[in-house]
Amino acid sequence: MAPFIPGGGVAGADSRTHRLVAKTSSRAIKAPAFSKGAFPEMHPIDCLTTHKKPLREIEKDAKEIKRQMEGCRMSCIKRAPNQEKEKLQQVFSYTAGSILPSELLPGASLLDRELSHAAALRTGKFPKDRMAQLEELYDAVLKEVESRKSYRSEMISLGRPEMAASVEREILERMTELREIHELMKKGSNNDGN
Numbered sequence: 001m002a003p004f005i006p007g008g009g010v011a012g013a014d015s016r017t018h019r020l021v022a023k024t025s026s027r028a029i030k031a032p033a034f035s036k037g038a039f040p041e042m043h044p045i046d047c048l049t050t051h052k053k054p055l056r057e058i059e060k061d062a063k064e065i066k067r068q069m070e071g072c073r074m075s076c077i078k079r080a081p082n083q084e085k086e087k088l089q090q091v092f093s094y095t096a097g098s099i100l101p102s103e104l105l106p107g108a109s110l111l112d113r114e115l116s117h118a119a120a121l122r123t124g125k126f127p128k129d130r131m132a133q134l135e136e137l138y139d140a141v142l143k144e145v146e147s148r149k150s151y152r153s154e155m156i157s158l159g160r161p162e163m164a165a166s167v168e169r170e171i172l173e174r175m176t177e178l179r180e181i182h183e184l185m186k187k188g189s190n191n192d193g194n
Helices: 055-076 081-092 108-123 130-157 161-193
Strands: none
Touching: 130 161
16 A cells, blocks of 8 residues: 555656656666657648638638627717607507606697597587687686685685685686687687688
8 A cells, every 4th residue: 555645646747847766768668759840730720621711711701700899889879868768659659557647748738629529429428629629728717717806805714824825826826717608609710710
């Protein structure tokens, strides 16, 4: 049995040079030594002709890799922000599960008109003409003005004039709306008369 040498050493070998202690000249079997300078070193793979790609395939692969890298870089180019927003709005405008309520979605007024028209056709009630809609709107705004006036008088009687001032501004806004509606009604009646 061979003696134990720590570190994986081998008996009869020099640990610094990893050579056998006995020289090759003193070995019993003589082996010829080949000179490396006479022939180039060849491997079995060098004998095969199919292991190398032709130049045109290498160029084709290089162009493909370059095109892919250019494609990746092109995605980093910033588009105009409005163009990107419009594209996303078109994609997600009428999809279910939107964060925005249906009133705030683009095209919501068109969708509401289409739905109300379809509902009217189903029930047999057709949408009112423009003049009737303006009259209803005028009556609704007039009722709102009256309710704001009564609220303002209550606030003044309770001793809170700061609340009455904000309500007064709202009343003035509604009065301008009433004037605009009245002008539209006049234009509509003039057009019907012609």
